[in-house]
Amino acid sequence: MSKAADTVLSRDPGKLGPVSLYVHVPFCVLKCAYCDFHSQPVCDVTPEEPEYFAWAVGEAARHWAALGILDDVVSLYVGGGTPTTLGDGLGGILGNLRSIANVRPDAEVTVETNPDTSAPELAARLHDSGVTRFSVGVQSFDDDVLRLLGRCHDASAAEKAVHDLVATGARVALDLMCGVPGQSLASWRKTLERALATGAGHVSVYPLTVEEATPLARHVAAGHLPEPDLDVAAEMMECADDVLGQAGLERYEIASYAREGQRCVHNLGYWTGRPYIGLGPSASSMLPAAEFRMAAACESWADPSVVGVGRVIEHVPADAARVRFTRAADTVAFIRTAAGAPEDVAYLTADEALREDIVLGLRVAEGVTGEFAERAGVVEVLRRLERRGLVERADDRWRLTRRGWLLGNEVFVEVW
């Protein structure tokens, strides 16, 4: 289990260490009412586009591999969109990536899927080609809730799909949504129980958030739907903690529950400062500034004529220690310049990166070490938060209390 204090800043300078690799597949069957991720329904794209996309993912990976950044990949995660809309093309992408990047033999390889796109045969083939984990967007086992969310499947289809995925022998994670208008606490409890019954070893619990420019936001604005009630969402999150905890799933992060040995290696990387490379439109990456500088010096980022829709990186601030950057949410542009420059770049100083690590580290059950908090200069703040009952200190680690899980922003605002 990786410790929260395992931060990019505590590594030897110039030595990158393990990284995560993410692929964003911008296709799905149908956009859900609440979704604001970059993805297009497959019926709206040309038949060649997925093929071009698969090729471009390889090109982008080659760019990073050439810089030596993909020498030790500990996790590979294919998200979206719905990656399984690519069918067996997905296996091709994974195989290609293994040939380009140095993916550890025991790496966690996750593929996101939906109940309506994970045919048992495809799942089996993917498992055989090295996929170790499926993450299924079930959202609910209540048909009314599923309809409201604009999902393409019903509860029984979801149950069957999860069952089939578990049967492949891969690990299976479920996403569930609470705080949906009209969803009762009883319905939520039932969803949790049915989720447990599938045999999945990992559950993520998300309160519904109304994102701008989604059909859901329009329904709310028009008054057809009430805004999600935060108190109800809070109660449901507590309920999940109880029900899943009693069933032996440990809450290891604000939204994540897992049986022993089933924690998501990839996601833990996001919370513990492990660098990651995102391939595909709208995909985000994080690198120490030294590695980012190398990439910025490449022709594909520095020459305006080949940069594409991204921005030319003219210079990286001298005090930058960490860089987060995101490709444009534009599939065609990604295909055209697979190794092109990012659209959005955020530089963090060493101090900012430290604080970010604390904020992210506190999301995880183990929290952060006392020594690490001291180094980031937040001990005083944490003591204050302790008095407010939001964090606690045990075994020389600072962690969120049960109340702190729900009021995380109160903590993060103070620490940041």
Next chain:
Amino acid sequence: MSTLLGPPCYTFADMSDPTHIRNFSIIAHIDHGKSTLADRVLELTHTVADRDMVEQVLDSMDIERERGITIKAQAVRVLYEADDGETYQLNLIDTPGHVDFTYEVSRSLQACEGVILVVDAAQGVEAQTVANAMMAMNADLEIIPLINKIDLPAAEPERVRHEIEEGLAIPADEAVLASGKTGEGVREALEAVIRRVPHPVGDPDAPLKALIFDSYFDTYRGVVALIRVIDGSVRKNMKVRMMATDVVTDVEEVGVRRPANLPVDELAVGEVGYLITGLKDPALVQVGDTVTLARHGATEPLPGYREVKPMVYTGLYPIDGDQYPDLRDALDKLKLNDPALVYDPESSHALGFGFRVGFLGLLHMEVIKERLEREFDLDLLATAPSVEYHVYKTNGEQVIVHSPQDMPEPGAIERVEEPYLKATVLVPPDYVGQVMELAEGRRSTFKDMQYLSVTTVEMHYETPLSELIMDFFDQLKSRTRGYASLDYEYIGYRPSNLVKLDILLAGKPVDALSFIVHREKAYARGKVLTEKLREIIPRQMFEVPIQAAIGGKILARETVRAKRKDVLAKCYGGDITRKRKLIEKQKKGKKRMKSVGAVDVPQEAFMAILKVDE
């Protein structure tokens, strides 16, 4: 500024003969186009080269130009070659165009022999038209009516002419029809000034008597007084005395404004110009005061001087407590140009250190607050405006209360008196009902009303100033679809059944939210305010009761429920930057809130009491 100088080689000697001088002012209701008209005069007389013409030269403060109002009076000398072939010295004295500045207007008018009364050809006669015209009549000035904006499609010059005659009893058959926009009629207006405004009359051999009708502060030169010479003359190096403040000083420079300062040897009978003495303290150079010779000077000052007194008070607090010294410096600087501004340090448990600031009126308050924020880069919080209450205690003591915080305990009060105004509202007959309804809700006593014309009714009320300073004017405008206009004058103190209403957050009174209110309105006000605060105050980690109380008696109660959830559950690769931005935003929002006890209170809460419409 030197580019604003006109042709540089003029000498004024031949024009300084009083028969060739005309001193006049342009007066108007706000927005009737006074400043644009003044600009056209400057253009026509080539006082300002066309290329340097900025819209509304006389309104030099940004805020004045933006709001289209004149705050500080200006005085410009122009040379005009009239139809009779003679060149005249015209001194155009621009007056502030708002009720807050009535006293300044009256001083400016005292420097004139005549006025051009500007009336908008579409809007017609409005409340301040009446008020200004009355002031001009009282000062015995020649009034030249001018119907402006005749280029507007909605212009109805004949109706307006009728209104001027009927409503103001000013003959208007010779009214000048003009357009400040096109310049039409401007020359006719100047001809009318030459023909009808009497030239100044004074005794050149008498001891100097000059009226200070405005002043401003120059960083290098000190206080610059704008003066009108009544008798005698004033020259460089003379020793002069300010009669009201009784200070003696040397004259460093005299000159005229074209509109940039141009030194001259002497200002003689009837002339208008500036006077620099080297005095650095604006309090010593008071508007309305008389300048005379230090030795063998005049014995009697010019009539009409009075000290300006603030009418409206508010607490101004920096949102960031570290800005307190900056706020003090900024107020000190503004006071140099605005002796009417008064302020004393004040502290509040809720808001920290700030100032209790007195203003001439609401506009003055708004303008000052805006200038502090804009020119001095301060983030300020203003508490509910208050007036000066006279509190008579049961022990016979009398206290003056500018701030609810200073209000004695209810048991110790025998009675409270508050300032009353005579309010004049001009409105089309269709809206009389709406005005009555509003006035009634504001404790106003109806006095009388009369038709000025078929389209305009003049209504008179006696109104407590404290009611007027809430949002009376906004309400008046919105209820009459913008047609009503308002003017007011102070009439005196009267007893009222007033109480201090406290607002308690989490059981603790928040001084900055207290206000003084009529007992009969206390319940309704308290209820509306607690409801409003419940909406404004964000949910905290604990339950926050909001109460309205008089003394220990609770009138109304609302509760902000405790916050249970505030966390973003999803936080993966692409979410991290977004999340950080969100946290930064939340942090900024939190910083803009004031911590009152353990409760975070957004600034809007302190504004809420300004806009309570029960």
